[in-house]
Amino acid sequence: MDNRRIDEIINKYDGKPNSVIMVLMDIQHENKWLPREVLEKVSNKLGVPLSEVLHIATFYKTFSLKPQGRHEVHVCTGTSCHQRGSAKILEKVQDLIGIKPGETTPDLRFSLEKGSCLGCCTLGPEIVVDGMHHSNITPDDVEAILKNYK
Amino acid sequence: MARINSAAQLEKVRKDIVLKKDPNKPCIAICGGIGCLGGREDLIRAFEKEIKKQKLEGKVDVRVTGCHGFCAQGPNIVIYPEEICYTKVKPEDAQQIISETVVGKTIVDRLVYIDPNTGEKAVHQSEIPFYKKQVRNILGMNPKIDPKSIDDYLAIGGYSSLAKALLEMKPQEVLEEVKKANLRGRGGGGFPAGLKWETARNAPAELKYVICNGHEGEPGAYMDRAIFQGNPHLIIEGLIIGGYAIGAKQGFIYTRHDMPRLRENIDIALEAAREHGFIGNDILGSGFDFDIEVHLDVGIFVSGEASALMRSIEGKAPEPRPKYTRTAVKGIWERPSNLNNVETWANVPQIIGKGADWYLGIGSEGSKGTKMISLSGNIVNSGVVEVPFGTSLKEIVYDIGGGIPNGKKLKAIHFGAAMGGSLPAELIDTPLDFDVMSKLGAAIGAGGLFVMDEDTSMVEMNRFFLEFLADESCGKCVPCREGIRQMLRILTRMSMGKGKEGDIEALEELCEVGSLASLCALGKTTSSPIYSSLRYFRNEYEASIEDKGCTV
Ligand SMILES: Cc1cc2nc3c(=O)[nH]c(=O)nc-3n(C[C@H](O)[C@H](O)[C@H](O)COP(=O)(O)O)c2cc1C
């Protein structure tokens, strides 16, 4: 991510120290992960100690400190999806792409997350790929869904 | 749009909007809720394309709305002015719907919901059993408005309660009205909102804040986003009224980061409210100034807890603080900060508009008004429901929820997810009521009602809740961090049928320590589901020891 873009994001929030979460979120959103140099830059620019920036970046679940795959696969494991069989869906996804939640495939094609309730209990069990919900699925549906994401 | 400076101007603007609208002009209201569209736009595009193709541009409106409620039958659409409901609509259906229903005024039978009990067709919401028993004072607005259009909200009387509060009432009178209505917090505790407001109002400080908690992190709860995404102005109006009553000039909205449409609707609504002068300086010519800033959660459950949320707004990591001082006295930047849930704020405009006496006529003895419930789990009609307090759980699960799928029997009804509790099927006649349900050990929580059928193992379910909490504990205090881990170990063992003598007693002891010594409500209430299931389903715990195998 280039420096100019980072500056733009920081300036959007007037460089206020309490904007660190919002700044990191915008960067995460665009870049999909937070490289060390970027965190250092945010720390310098906002005048917030690096330790505090790291505290936030590691505390919150949406921030990643490692490069992410091109496609984000999210398996909902909330209560209702669990009740309707999400464990088997997750297993199938793991089998197919060969990684566990929190990991990224070596070819950077997929990152996998499991997550508690996405608020779509009526759709469960479901997987969400790049924000697109694939609902009421069985483990047998998973392969065909993932095939569409190169 | 020029800003509105008085009640008279507001009324004139409203009348003009209504006059300009032709009540007979057909409108296709497509539910844009995530449950219906799942993040896709193809259904909306299909209708737009078809309108063009049939040369009806300008003659038929398409309105993308918030959740209608009946998510299980989605995608849902309602066709105005006849208010014809179609369920499970696909993009391919657009052509037929427009030519036969919108133009031809006939019903497309195959898209009509059929009451599974009577086999009868239900063409209107009022005929669909799911909607029939509800009182949709709040949610009922959703199909009628485009959340991106302030005009739609103004047309149904939006911001008139704000005008009434600011121009006809003193802040103290607004506070008294909310107190009299006995509005109780919908975010989990059922704490009287009026009392909290009063504490914040009386706290000696120049700067005060009001905050809307739209974090909604409780698994299985999705009613806040349904109303926030579908009707953002309603929440904004409530928040401004609260700011006025309390003496706060700054409001914050704390909401979900992972729902782009929700965020978009809130941003658009705030901008429109600002342009119209409902936010900013000298609102409606009253001399009252108020502004609102949006903050986003970043994906952890505990950031919905009051003190953690306030730390997050300060830009710090959202770790909870012990409750020696109340946030209503010392919250954001140590200033009085009044936090209420989305649904709590959603109730404020109607209380001011229609008066506390009207409000007191709805609900049960100690719980007034309606409650939004999200139905999930083993239930036929999952979706968002709004009923008056006092409605029996039986009516919610069977009459509205359509009962348990696949011919199974009901085993338990669970409220409040990992911090709530379960009631056995025998207690199905219990009324939905803050106090009655807490006494039974299943506090309403935020309003996620999770239904379990006879195949569910209560031991396994509680293991699952603990797994969630182990992941979500912030790790700051020992009773919560370590206690949950130990309980999880025991329950994991038990759920595999390998429980040991003394496990139940150890669980009870860990529950007790956790509930007494944890820093925040997360650790304190970890024990709730376990307590309630030990109370009603103790035999299942015992069976996972003696039989060396879960009974279910
Ligand atoms: C771990 C935890 C998570 C919470 N999450 C939420 C939430 O997502 N939304 C909410 O309104 N309240 C949540 N609460 C309750 C808040 O602390 C607070 O009581 C509530 O927002 C006050 O609003 P009310 O009085 O209108 O209910 C949570 C509490 C705890 C302990």
Ligand code: FES
């Ligand atoms: S999302 Fe459409 S009815 Fe709930």
